Amino acid sequence: MTVDIIDFAEADRNYRDALVALHFSAWGGLDDLATLRRLRALGFPFAPYVGLYAREGDALLSAVIASHYPLTTPDGAETAVGIEMVMTRPDATRHGLAGALLREVHRRERSAGQRLSLLCTGRSNLAHELYLKLGYQDIFSPRASLRYIDRPRARPPPGIRVRRARGTDAPVLARVHRRANAGALGFTRRSPRSFRVRFLSGTSAIRHMIVAQRRGHVEGYATMEPHSTWIRAGEVIAPSPEIRAALMAAVERSSTGRWVAYGSDWFEEAAPAGSGEDSGPLPSYAVMMACPLVPGLRRRALYPWLRSEGRRFACQLLDMF
Numbered sequence: 001m002t003v004d005i006i007d008f009a010e011a012d013r014n015y016r017d018a019l020v021a022l023h024f025s026a027w028g029g030l031d032d033l034a035t036l037r038r039l040r041a042l043g044f045p046f047a048p049y050v051g052l053y054a055r056e057g058d059a060l061l062s063a064v065i066a067s068h069y070p071l072t073t074p075d076g077a078e079t080a081v082g083i084e085m086v087m088t089r090p091d092a093t094r095h096g097l098a099g100a101l102l103r104e105v106h107r108r109e110r111s112a113g114q115r116l117s118l119l120c121t122g123r124s125n126l127a128h129e130l131y132l133k134l135g136y137q138d139i140f141s142p143r144a145s146l147r148y149i150d151r152p153r154a155r156p157p158p159g160i161r162v163r164r165a166r167g168t169d170a171p172v173l174a175r176v177h178r179r180a181n182a183g184a185l186g187f188t189r190r191s192p193r194s195f196r197v198r199f200l201s202g203t204s205a206i207r208h209m210i211v212a213q214r215r216g217h218v219e220g221y222a223t224m225e226p227h228s229t230w231i232r233a234g235e236v237i238a239p240s241p242e243i244r245a246a247l248m249a250a251v252e253r254s255s256t257g258r259w260v261a262y263g264s265d266w267f268e269e270a271a272p273a274g275s276g277e278d279s280g281p282l283p284s285y286a287v288m289m290a291c292p293l294v295p296g297l298r299r300r301a302l303y304p305w306l307r308s309e310g311r312r313f314a315c316q317l318l319d320m321f
């Protein structure tokens with residue numbers, strides 16, 4: 001196998017058919033490729049090379065996409081590499097291609113000064129084994145509470161209006177998010193630009209997002225991802241009991257006769273495990289992993305390090321890239 005490594009721009013320019021074929025056969029569709037192109041045009045914080053591709057002749061066999069995300073660690077504010085769309089064509093697996101691309105991403109990012117590489121996968125995904133071999137460690141797994149809504153129970157408190165979020169809310173959403181995560185570690189700082197790009201790229205969770213406002217000021221929000229038999233309210237920022245009650249009432253109103261998965265500790269507090277109201281927080285299939293890129297972090301156990309001094313690790317649905 002004679003393989004070389006090219007970046008996204010070259011793949012998109014010179015190997016367009018092979019790029020489409022790779023995404024289709026390795027990843028199961030083409031929406032992600034379209035999203036990748038759209039996000040790139042919108043100025044999403046991809047790495048300068050966007051992604052790396054293993055090329056053999058005219059074929060693309062494997063890919064890895066990389067971005068940069070703000071992260072708060074015990075050492076302060078920094079950025080971390082976020083890896084996604086790791087894929088190898090089914091007829092080219094077990095030749096070390098995904099591993100080789102990830103090592104090359106690590107090499108480039110280390111020389112650009114990055115200290116940590118992050119990615120999200122499933123605990124039982126075959127790739128979990130690959131990531132462990134490359135030095136990744138599990139650092140976070142979101143929890144969710146499930147509740148069947150036979151009739152809405154939460155009462156909307158007076159004086160709070162809940163409405164659909166819109167693109168112009170981006171700056172205030174960033175402020176609300178940042179304030180709610182002050183003092184925490186992890187994904188504590190999101191820029192208005194990050195919210196704006198998500199609105200423009202139109203993912204389902206953000207298209208159905210709701211905000212709660214009091215006296216004209218937005219104080220909290222919840223993402224809503226409707227499926228045919230359930231709804232995921234995956235990211236909720238509700239800094240006060242009234243805002244939490246208002247958001248919860250709105251989620252329940254649109255979920256009658258369906259299951260709701262509350263993917264946020266803000267709602268877990270509202271219905272403690274054993275209250276008879278929901279399943280209690282469940283462990284999830286999804287896991288975030290981190291790989292140290294520099295010697296200073298290499299010997300550390302990252303899970304306890306990222307929770308140092310008992311500080312909360314902030315990681316919401318929109319951070320599970």
Ligand SMILES: CC(C)(COP(=O)(O)OP(=O)(O)OC[C@H]1O[C@@H](n2cnc3c(N)ncnc32)[C@H](O)[C@@H]1OP(=O)(O)O)[C@@H](O)C(=O)NCCC(=O)NCCS
Binds near residue numbers: 062097127131
């Ligand atoms: C997971 C995936 C990216 C692996 O790509 P790959 O190019 O075959 O990966 P590598 O050859 O570098 O694999 C290295 C290691 O991963 C693990 N691994 C990969 N495929 C495996 C399989 N089918 N069974 C068991 N282990 C596997 C092994 O530990 C392997 O090491 P080994 O071959 O020395 O035993 C590829 O199977 C794929 O595209 N899957 C579908 C998309 C996906 O799930 N991506 C991950 C999203 S988080």
